[in-house]
Amino acid sequence: MANRPLQLTLNGQSVGPVDIPDDLPMIDYLHEYKNLTGSRLGCGQGICHACVVIVDNPDGTSEEVRTCITGAHYFEGKNVRTIEGHAKRDEEGKVTELNPIQQRFVDEFAFQCSYCAPGFVNAATVLVEKLQRQPIAKSQLEAVIEDSLGHHICRCTGYVRYYNATRNVLTDLGLVKEG
């Protein structure tokens, strides 16, 4: 298999160009080339969504993309965020502040084994950013969360804490209107 150069922006930093195989899945690129192991390989079939990263689109929107079924070269020139990129860090790289979703998940004990957690954090982060552009009415809140997180599989939490924490953080950030 031939190699091709890949260049992208990863957690705010320009990466590459680096020669990588044509058919390298993005999750293997993150794990093996960048030592970013927070994106989890679950099913490898695009079903469980533990492996999702966030892609920031030029129009200012953000979306989840599954890295187990997407080649690294798909991300050429794109702006990608992984779970490692959410928290604020000091000059030594030590985490000083979690993003609002991470903090709320910690506060509400949403994490258990944590295997699916990066996917849920990314999905909920994308939802926060979507509602920052377009707040929603309270009556839609639960359905919107179901739409945004509903395709993620979790074996051990029973989903309740993820969902409640997401609802609470969206409300506290002022992204939910009365009605």
Next chain:
Amino acid sequence: MNNAAVTYYSPVATLVELKVNKGSGEVQVLNHHSWVECGRVLVPELVKGQIEGGTAMGIGHALMEEMPLYEGGPGEGDWNFNRYRLPMARHVAVWKQTAEILPPLSLSDPSKGIAEVVMIPVVGAIGNAVAHAIGKRVRDLPITSARIKEALNG
């Protein structure tokens, strides 16, 4: 001693509300409530998390998750989420479900541990609720739509 060879354990009881589509055999869990008595609680959030997780596992055991023995089963190593279904949030009454941690039996009651004990009664509760809904017993787990249709029409 009970069948886990212990004399002091955490009892659990669960009520389930569900509906069955008698045409398609599809079951939808609408709500559930569990009571857990686990002695002295150290971290209530973790106990509640175990309750929520265990209940979801029990719902999967009752309605979805199947591992046939021998050839063609998961022992062959080629099973994945494309054919092994487990509960998603929409299957577990994620917004409505409730649970209660009952107080310790006495002030000196120790912490008893619960692991995933909560996944046990929800299975029987679902089996009974399906029987109440369709008037027939399904005696194999998981209670799939195919088995419900067989019970109704077979």
